[in-house]
Amino acid sequence: METTVRSEKQLYGDDGLVNLLRQHFGHSEFRGKQLEAIEAVLSGRDCFCLMPTGGGKSMCYQIPALAKSGIVLVISPLIALMENQVATLKEKGITAEYLSSTQIPHVKEKIYGELDSGKPSLRLLYVTPELVATAGFMSKITKLYTRGLLNLIAVDEAHCVSTWGHDFRPSYRKLSSLRNHLPDVPILALTATAVPKVQKDVIESLCLQNPLVLKTSFNRPNIFYEVRYKDLLDDAYSDLSNLLKSSGGVCSIIYCLERTKCDDLSAHLSKAGISCAAYHAGLNNKVRSAVLNDWISSKIQVVVATVAFGFLTPTEPIRILSPACSKP
Ligand SMILES: Nc1ncnc2c1ncn2[C@@H]1O[C@H](COP(=O)(O)OP(=O)(O)OP(=O)(O)O)[C@@H](O)[C@H]1O
Numbered sequence: 001m002e003t004t005v006r007s008e009k010q011l012y013g014d015d016g017l018v019n020l021l022r023q024h025f026g027h028s029e030f031r032g033k034q035l036e037a038i039e040a041v042l043s044g045r046d047c048f049c050l051m052p053t054g055g056g057k058s059m060c061y062q063i064p065a066l067a068k069s070g071i072v073l074v075i076s077p078l079i080a081l082m083e084n085q086v087a088t089l090k091e092k093g094i095t096a097e098y099l100s101s102t103q104i105p106h107v108k109e110k111i112y113g114e115l116d117s118g119k120p121s122l123r124l125l126y127v128t129p130e131l132v133a134t135a136g137f138m139s140k141i142t143k144l145y146t147r148g149l150l151n152l153i154a155v156d157e158a159h160c161v162s163t164w165g166h167d168f169r170p171s172y173r174k175l176s177s178l179r180n181h182l183p184d185v186p187i188l189a190l191t192a193t194a195v196p197k198v199q200k201d202v203i204e205s206l207c208l209q210n211p212l213v214l215k216t217s218f219n220r221p222n223i224f225y226e227v228r229y230k231d232l233l234d235d236a237y238s239d240l241s242n243l244l245k246s247s248g249g250v251c252s253i254i255y256c257l258e259r260t261k262c263d264d265l266s267a268h269l270s271k272a273g274i275s276c277a278a279y280h281a282g283l284n285n286k287v288r289s290a291v292l293n294d295w296i297s298s299k300i301q302v303v304v305a306t307v308a309f310g311f312l313t314p315t316e317p318i319r320i321l322s323p324a325c326s327k328p
Pocket residue numbers: 027028029030031034051052053054055056057058059192311312313314315
């Protein structure tokens with residue numbers, strides 16, 4: 001018992017936390033405000049963390065999951081992102097699972113068994129906000145909490161809580177009940193949406209108490225934007241194909257506003273000799289998982305997607321194209 005307490009204390013120090021980062025993730029130093037966020041939640045304080053896409057938000061709850069006993073509950077709106085993060089953590093030997101409508105029934109049962117067990121080995125559990133809103137799941141988590149086994153609640157893409165946000169998800173609004181059911185568990189809200197109205201709404205809706213508010217610069221020197229007006233192009237399809245071909249096979253995501261546009265464009269690009277596939281909520285889970293895996297493993301170069309794909313941030317270079325613009 002004494003050893004456990006002492007080792008937890010040691011890990012709380014800056015050196016201990018950096019060691020965890022190096023040992024498990026291979027990064028030499030914390031970036032931006034990561035360490036501040038980690039220290040805040042480890043000390044039991046709520047935290048609102050605004051970082052740009054790809055800024056390293058996940059580390060702010062993955063390190064606490066390793067530094068302290070108990071489970072970190074991660075609420076995430078996109079199944080593809082959960083699957084991807086859980087697979088990456090497992091590759092690193094970190095016990096993580098996700099629960100969603102797409103999860104295989106016997107894996108679900110195993111996870112629930114683990115939650116009920118006296119000493120769960122699970123470090124991170126990713127769930128959808130829809131699941132958190134169910135009475136059954138809330139009762140399981142409350143039991144975990146009363147046994148002192150809930151370390152932290154991380155609300156990823158927290159702007160989805162806000163009706164002012166561009167991605168509002170009604171079930172996110174119901175997350176306000178977390179504070180009532182689990183009063184002492186720190187909540188970490190993470191987002192890349194900088195609008196002040198949204199920030200205020202997120203903090204109030206999640207009932208964050210005296211949260212540490214952290215904001216990182218959005219200046220990303222490695223990203224550039226280029227706008228091409230569709231109306232000024234002779235042939236928008238061949239312009240796009242040429243751009244993709246000239247990129248030397250760099251993996252790309254093309255975002256479209258409609259599912260049918262994704263299917264059409266993907267068929268068009270395939271005909272032009274580009275290896276690609278469509279990804280949207282109209283496809284079944286098996287197809288979506290296969291597309292995601294093929295893209296991550298570079299079997300296909302391009303995914304033509306709706307926002308259902310989310311914004312993945314692989315370590316390799318990536319090109320993100322939004323729908324071709326029309327003249328203003
Ligand atoms: N301290 C660090 N040093 C170097 N690389 C890091 C560090 N922290 C995170 N990264 C890397 O940065 C990349 C993006 O991290 P992450 O996916 O957590 O970003 P994010 O902010 O959650 O992005 P999104 O907004 O897309 O959810 C990952 O490849 C991750 O390994």
